[in-house]
Amino acid sequence: MPVEIPKDTWAGQVRTITLGATAAEGGTRSHTVTIGGQKSLPFMHFEHEAPYPPLVALEIKDRRPDDWSALLLERWGDVVNAPGDWAKAAEAAGAELIVLALSLTDANGEPTRPEAAVAATKAVLASTGLPLIVWGPGQAEADNELLVPVAEATKGERIAIGLCEDKNYRTLVATAMANNHLVIARSPMDVNLAKQLNILISDMGLPLDRILMDPTTGALGYGIEYGYSVMERLRLAALQGDGMTQLPMIVTPGYEAWKTKESKVGAGMPDAWGSWEERAITWETITAMTLIESGADIVVLRHPESVRRVQTAIKDLNSVREMA
Amino acid sequence: MHTVRFNSAPEAAHVPTGTLLVEAAGQVGIDIQQPCGGQGRCGRCAVIVDSGAVRRRSTLRLSSADIEAGYALACQTVIEGDAAITVPPQEQIERRLTTDLTAREVPIPAGYNPFEAQPIRRLSLTLSPPTMDDQTDDWSRLQTAARQQTGVENLRVSLLLLQKLGHVLREGGWQVEVLLDTDEARLIDVKAGYPADDAPLWGIAIDIGTTTVTVWLVNLLTGEVKAQVAEYNGQIARGEDVISRIIYSGKNNGGAELRRLILNTINTLIETACQRTTISADDILKATIAGNSTMMHLLLGIPAQTIRLTPFVTAVNTVPCLTAQEVGLAIHPEATVDCLPGVASYVGADISAGVLASGLDDTEAITLFIDIGTNGEIVMGNKEWLVTCACSAGPAFEGSGVLHGMRATKGAIEEVWIHTTTHEPTFRVIGNVRPRGICGSGLISLLAEMFLTGVVDKGGNINLSLQNPRVRMGEHGAEYVIAYAKETGHNQDIVITRVDIDNLLRAKAAIYAGFTVLADRVGVPLAAVEQVLVGGAFGKYINVEKAVEIGLLPDMSWDQFHFLGNTSIKGAYLALLDRRARTRIQHIAGRMTYIELSADNSFYEAFTSALFLPHTDLARFPSVKVN
Numbered sequence: 001m002p003v004e005i006p007k008d009t010w011a012g013q014v015r016t017i018t019l020g021a022t023a024a025e026g027g028t029r030s031h032t033v034t035i036g037g038q039k040s041l042p043f044m045h046f047e048h049e050a051p052y053p054p055l056v057a058l059e060i061k062d063r064r065p066d067d068w069s070a071l072l073l074e075r076w077g078d079v080v081n082a083p084g085d086w087a088k089a090a091e092a093a094g095a096e097l098i099v100l101a102l103s104l105t106d107a108n109g110e111p112t113r114p115e116a117a118v119a120a121t122k123a124v125l126a127s128t129g130l131p132l133i134v135w136g137p138g139q140a141e142a143d144n145e146l147l148v149p150v151a152e153a154t155k156g157e158r159i160a161i162g163l164c165e166d167k168n169y170r171t172l173v174a175t176a177m178a179n180n181h182l183v184i185a186r187s188p189m190d191v192n193l194a195k196q197l198n199i200l201i202s203d204m205g206l207p208l209d210r211i212l213m214d215p216t217t218g219a220l221g222y223g224i225e226y227g228y229s230v231m232e233r234l235r236l237a238a239l240q241g242d243g244m245t246q247l248p249m250i251v252t253p254g255y256e257a258w259k260t261k262e263s264k265v266g267a268g269m270p271d272a273w274g275s276w277e278e279r280a281i282t283w284e285t286i287t288a289m290t291l292i293e294s295g296a297d298i299v300v301l302r303h304p305e306s307v308r309r310v311q312t313a314i315k316d317l318n319s320v321r322e323m324a
Numbered sequence: 325m326h327t328v329r330f331n332s333a334p335e336a337a338h339v340p341t342g343t344l345l346v347e348a349a350g351q352v353g354i355d356i357q358q359p360c361g362g363q364g365r366c367g368r369c370a371v372i373v374d375s376g377a378v379r380r381r382s383t384l385r386l387s388s389a390d391i392e393a394g395y396a397l398a399c400q401t402v403i404e405g406d407a408a409i410t411v412p413p414q415e416q417i418e419r420r421l422t423t424d425l426t427a428r429e430v431p432i433p434a435g436y437n438p439f440e441a442q443p444i445r446r447l448s449l450t451l452s453p454p455t456m457d458d459q460t461d462d463w464s465r466l467q468t469a470a471r472q473q474t475g476v477e478n479l480r481v482s483l484l485l486l487q488k489l490g491h492v493l494r495e496g497g498w499q500v501e502v503l504l505d506t507d508e509a510r511l512i513d514v515k516a517g518y519p520a521d522d523a524p525l526w527g528i529a530i531d532i533g534t535t536t537v538t539v540w541l542v543n544l545l546t547g548e549v550k551a552q553v554a555e556y557n558g559q560i561a562r563g564e565d566v567i568s569r570i571i572y573s574g575k576n577n578g579g580a581e582l583r584r585l586i587l588n589t590i591n592t593l594i595e596t597a598c599q600r601t602t603i604s605a606d607d608i609l610k611a612t613i614a615g616n617s618t619m620m621h622l623l624l625g626i627p628a629q630t631i632r633l634t635p636f637v638t639a640v641n642t643v644p645c646l647t648a649q650e651v652g653l654a655i656h657p658e659a660t661v662d663c664l665p666g667v668a669s670y671v672g673a674d675i676s677a678g679v680l681a682s683g684l685d686d687t688e689a690i691t692l693f694i695d696i697g698t699n700g701e702i703v704m705g706n707k708e709w710l711v712t713c714a715c716s717a718g719p720a721f722e723g724s725g726v727l728h729g730m731r732a733t734k735g736a737i738e739e740v741w742i743h744t745t746t747h748e749p750t751f752r753v754i755g756n757v758r759p760r761g762i763c764g765s766g767l768i769s770l771l772a773e774m775f776l777t778g779v780v781d782k783g784g785n786i787n788l789s790l791q792n793p794r795v796r797m798g799e800h801g802a803e804y805v806i807a808y809a810k811e812t813g814h815n816q817d818i819v820i821t822r823v824d825i826d827n828l829l830r831a832k833a834a835i836y837a838g839f840t841v842l843a844d845r846v847g848v849p850l851a852a853v854e855q856v857l858v859g860g861a862f863g864k865y866i867n868v869e870k871a872v873e874i875g876l877l878p879d880m881s882w883d884q885f886h887f888l889g890n891t892s893i894k895g896a897y898l899a900l901l902d903r904r905a906r907t908r909i910q911h912i913a914g915r916m917t918y919i920e921l922s923a924d925n926s927f928y929e930a931f932t933s934a935l936f937l938p939h940t941d942l943a944r945f946p947s948v949k950v951n
Contacts, residue, residue, distance in 0.1 A: 196936045
């Protein structure tokens with residue numbers, strides 16, 4: 001007896017957003033990437049084909065990070081000392097996007113200088129053709145001080161800068177508008193707050209197809225269900241036609257997963273916990289896949305093996321329809 | 325050229341087509357006030373077009389009835405032909421624009437008859453002295469005489485009065501003045517000799533708000549309110565909302581301290597009212613008290629902890645009649661103290677009284693009643709049904725918990741206009757003096773203006789990139805200067821800070837969320853609500869448009885709103901004067917269905933959604949347009 005699969009039809013659609021600009025478009029990227037456009041929940045091919053699969057980005061830093069797990073530093077090796085080299089290695093590892101995270105201080109403990117941030121960004125752009133996202137250090141003043149010159153120096157590249165938050169978004173949005181970039185709007189795990197920030201940013205005149213939402217998440221075992229639920233509700237609202245939630249979502253499972261004790265600590269763990277590296281990669285992979293299932297359009301990872309596994313999983317999920 | 329005649333100018337103005345009415349008026353020397361800078365937003369330049377051709381470019385601030393009556397905004401209306409204009413006195417315009425019944429004269433209930441409606445009586449009794457043939461005891465003798473005049477059986481008396489009774493009777497030569505409460509069948513006092521013919525009977529109505537305490541001194545014989553006094557609740561320093569007060573009351577001697585503080589506040593207010601009317605507090609024979617359940621418990625020294633803890637019950641909702649002595653009020657010690665009945669832990673006697681005063685329980689129309697104070701209590705219904713809930717708004721709308729907030733008294737900025745392009749403010753101060761702070765209505769007005777003119781964004785963030793020195797970084801973060809020190813009454817800048825704005829946003833969000841959750845729970849859509857009655861001691865004026873613009877009140881036509889002022893004190897006043905009103909309050913309290921928001925998982929969602937100007941769901945506020 002044939003089984004009839006019920007199908008939902010939604011009124012709304014996620015916006016299509018393109019990052020990066022090729023030479024023809026006023027930038028220097030070898031190609032652009034596009035996300036969004038969904039008319040159904042993730043991987044519901046039988047309801048509606050998603051035009052663009054989720055993307056996997058790799059996070060790199062402008063200098064050797066002080067607080068990253070030894071596993072990551074070991075895996076990346078010397079490239080962590082030069083952002084250009086690191087970006088090239090990340091591209092080789094399969095990244096579809098590069099996230100350059102600027103540090104609050106330089107190797108001497110002095111505040112990162114704007115010129116240094118610009119130099120790091122340019123080095124990354126020079127060494128890879130991938131579209132770029134640049135994060136500030138995460139403190140309002142430092143973010144504004146570093147990201148404005150970075151945005152100006154990369155005018156026309158359609159990079160995404162962030163993170164805009166409800167108390168600090170004006171400067172970043174203004175510079176993104178002036179230099180033809182995108183912004184990332186980060187809100188603390190709440191549907192209303194995410195929506196409010198999108199409204200504030202678009203009120204300044206930045207078109208909605210230049211805003212990515214980062215609704216914040218937690219790692220597996222560290223609150224992922226809250227993040228999952230908020231993202232799912234945002235996506236449901238978008239599909240139901242709420243224009244201010246119809247933005248693609250970017251989340252940071254790499255950052256979250258590599259903060260956990262399970263990933264960070266190698267010594268003194270019970271035998272049953274198994275191999276440290278395998279555990280850490282699994283933690284990052286499962287966190288990322290869970291969030292992709294809840295609607296993430298870009299997941300930012302840290303370990304090359306996680307990139308490979310997540311990309312394989314996405315491919316597998318997308319190939320299910322061929323079996324059917 | 326067109327000829328425009330004004331009622332208050334001998335000459336006519338001659339102006340071309342398209343001239344603004346204010347300009348035409350200026351030509352003949354009439355200076356029409358435009359506090360909003362001629363933007364058509366404050367409505368204070370309204371004039372009456374008696375005849376002629378004019379075109380109203382904007383009629384914001386005018387109802388359809390106003391327009392029908394010929395009203396036009398002088399700053400928004402252009403001349404298109406000969407016309408005759410009446411410029412009403414500015415005073416008249418202000419009264420038209422606001423409804424306030426609190427600080428104005430209180431209307432005495434129609435057909436008020438003190439001897440039928442209320443129970444306090446003063447009798448002049450002549451007793452036959454005892455003899456060897458009539459050895460009736462003094463008290464029975466008085467009881468009998470009182471019964472003969474009033475019909476009151478089984479009059480009760482306190483020990484203190486019995487202790488002095490024999491002496492008073494003999495001192496007065498068996499002619500005595502007797503004061504009694506006929507409903508309670510209780511002797512209040514007995515004095516030697518007859519009273520003066522015109523001796524009044526005094527009562528007081530008291531409203532104990534979490535933030536503000538109000539006392540009305542009432543002549544029971546005429547119903548007239550002789551004094552209205554208000555002051556911040558002395559308990560504020562021990563916690564700004566009911567929860568923190570309850571917590572404080574549970575520590576050490578916190579309960580006793582809070583009781584002493586509220587009694588101090590009330591007794592000082594009573595003293596002020598008595599001084600103002602040159603009466604003695606001892607002549608006050610009855611007090612009626614409204615207040616939220618926590619305030620009532622703390623006043624009476626009843627432990628309030630259970631109000632805060634699941635399952636949130638009070639010790640008592642309906643308190644029996646007490647005496648001033650028991651309660652600790654500094655009026656006649658034997659005076660009757662009637663604490664009005666509450667509904668639940670967070671819907672108290674202030675709301676039962678407020679519903680009475682608003683007439684909600686007697687109307688056909690589906691009505692929303694909101695009492696905006698530190699707690700926002702909401703009642704929805706009509707004569708058939710009543711549901712209620714409460715949400716904690718905090719003290720911001722009462723001018724507390726805000727850096728330069730103050731009560732709505734002399735010197736408080738009560739309305740603000742900000743110029744769209746220059747971002748310069750204009751304001752009105754209660755009493756037309758130099759400002760000393762800003763009251764609740766002023767804060768609502770200010771926030772709306774800041775929002776509409778882009779001084780703050782929808783999230784309430786002050787836009788520091790504006791080219792105006794009034795927008796600056798202060799001690800408490802970003803701030804906007806409403807008045808510089810040189811303009812103020814205390815030589816300090818009056819500012820609103822980012823922190824203040826957050827407090828206001830939370831306050832308005834709590835109230836709006838309460839409204840939406842209540843409406844959802846009873847399944848009544850917004851469109852079905854026919855009128856909104858707003859109570860609360862914000863001050864003299866509240867501007868409905870501005871309250872809508874910040875998303876405090878639902879986006880409805882402004883003629884559907886009615887501002888009632890402090891409905892709690894009004895209800896207490898009505899109950900003091902009329903036992904039928906008192907019975908109705910009891911009935912109202914019994915009828916209201918209470919919905920506990922803390923047990924409703926949609927409240928938080930509704931709250932964060934409302935933490936935005938005017939609301940995250942912009943479709944709820946179609947009329948709000950940012951310049």
